[in-house]
Amino acid sequence: MASSSWIPFNRPNLTGAEARYLMEAIASDRLSGDGPFARRATALLADLVGAPVLLTTSGTHALEMTGILLDLGPGDEVIVPSFTFCSTANAYALRGSVPVFVDCRPDTLNLDERLVENAITDRTRAIVVVHYAGVACEMDPILDIAARHGLAVVEDNAHGLGGTYRGRPLGSLGALAAQSFHETKNVQCGEGGALVLNESSYLQRAEWVWEKGTNRRAFFRGMVDKYRWVDLGSSFLPSDLLAAFLTAQLEHFEVSQRRRHEVWNGYHTRLADWAAEQGIAQPTVPPDRGHPAHLYYLLMPDLDERQGLLEHLREHGVHATFHYQPLHQAPAGLRYGRVARDGCPVTERVADRLIRLPLFAGMTQDGVEQVVTAVQAYRVRAGAGAGKATEQALSPA
Numbered sequence: 001m002a003s004s005s006w007i008p009f010n011r012p013n014l015t016g017a018e019a020r021y022l023m024e025a026i027a028s029d030r031l032s033g034d035g036p037f038a039r040r041a042t043a044l045l046a047d048l049v050g051a052p053v054l055l056t057t058s059g060t061h062a063l064e065m066t067g068i069l070l071d072l073g074p075g076d077e078v079i080v081p082s083f084t085f086c087s088t089a090n091a092y093a094l095r096g097s098v099p100v101f102v103d104c105r106p107d108t109l110n111l112d113e114r115l116v117e118n119a120i121t122d123r124t125r126a127i128v129v130v131h132y133a134g135v136a137c138e139m140d141p142i143l144d145i146a147a148r149h150g151l152a153v154v155e156d157n158a159h160g161l162g163g164t165y166r167g168r169p170l171g172s173l174g175a176l177a178a179q180s181f182h183e184t185k186n187v188q189c190g191e192g193g194a195l196v197l198n199e200s201s202y203l204q205r206a207e208w209v210w211e212k213g214t215n216r217r218a219f220f221r222g223m224v225d226k227y228r229w230v231d232l233g234s235s236f237l238p239s240d241l242l243a244a245f246l247t248a249q250l251e252h253f254e255v256s257q258r259r260r261h262e263v264w265n266g267y268h269t270r271l272a273d274w275a276a277e278q279g280i281a282q283p284t285v286p287p288d289r290g291h292p293a294h295l296y297y298l299l300m301p302d303l304d305e306r307q308g309l310l311e312h313l314r315e316h317g318v319h320a321t322f323h324y325q326p327l328h329q330a331p332a333g334l335r336y337g338r339v340a341r342d343g344c345p346v347t348e349r350v351a352d353r354l355i356r357l358p359l360f361a362g363m364t365q366d367g368v369e370q371v372v373t374a375v376q377a378y379r380v381r382a383g384a385g386a387g388k389a390t391e392q393a394l395s396p397a
């Protein structure tokens, strides 16, 4: 039996180089954005996603940049999943556009591509996908629908750095993609993000939007003799202090990913028999995708059982959590968005049933043992979830 201590849900991961790089950045007298560490972090990230990137102050800001770059405005509609973080929709609501909430698939919990076409109207301009838990959406069908209707595809890749779809890196599939480096993500700098630019037509404007609507970057490259206000924009670029931290994280990516996968695989293998006996679903990863071990979840039979397991784990020193609540039912979702005509029944059920287990790169083997042992000691009550439709029954053909 593992020695028992409190297992937090998340602990920021330090690679060992952060403090040194921060001191170097401070000593360099160059603390603002687009500095030497930003260039290092940008190169490392561009290598991972296989496309040009701009570092941003958050994933939220990278999504907001996509709204500006796509020229979205009042009257435009953007298809988004309901099962996601509010920034995925808020970025477009901020521009006066309407997020149209579409349900998720019952297996991967990703935007259900079979419902997308039915949600398209003559005002639809873009489809935003979220690769939940870093497991890719059904991208080929989604890209095909978008091409047929002349819509842009944006990847909210907050979970998916390092994941793949049919061998292609997540973040490289849509016209634009947003990364997050929030402290809960696989690569972290407290608060941070990046915009991935997969279509060269966005490159120049993206630099303007990023630098307060100015062509300052072109000025620093010696391409113009003074810089001016040339477009709408904001201050989306992070200080070089954050970029220094991020550089350490990105240089260490493979090492921290290896540990995250060990934890994820440990849960998946060790909980398989218990989950099957108790009628609990584990994550689905289709064989044509590689996932980055961003999060590990279980789908309990119903809300009571989810709350029961949360409480049971807390009593055993384990901090587990629930996750997204349906955006189409959130106060701002109701005010600024609308639900697609098929509704979001899977999202509503999944939001009640999902529990996330602790998963971070610094997690020890004893910690994994403690979580597994505590979960395995939980018994679902007889008849839990009975009388409710299964996810498969709710799923469209």
Ligand SMILES: Cc1ncc(COP(=O)(O)O)c(C=O)c1O
Residues within 6 Å of the ligand: 058, 059, 060, 061, 084, 085, 087, 088, 130, 156, 158, 159, 179, 180, 181, 182, 191, 192, 193
């Ligand atoms: C799917 C998704 N999109 C966007 C964000 C926002 O990222 P950030 O916290 O970097 O602004 C998050 C944050 O958790 C997220 O989970």
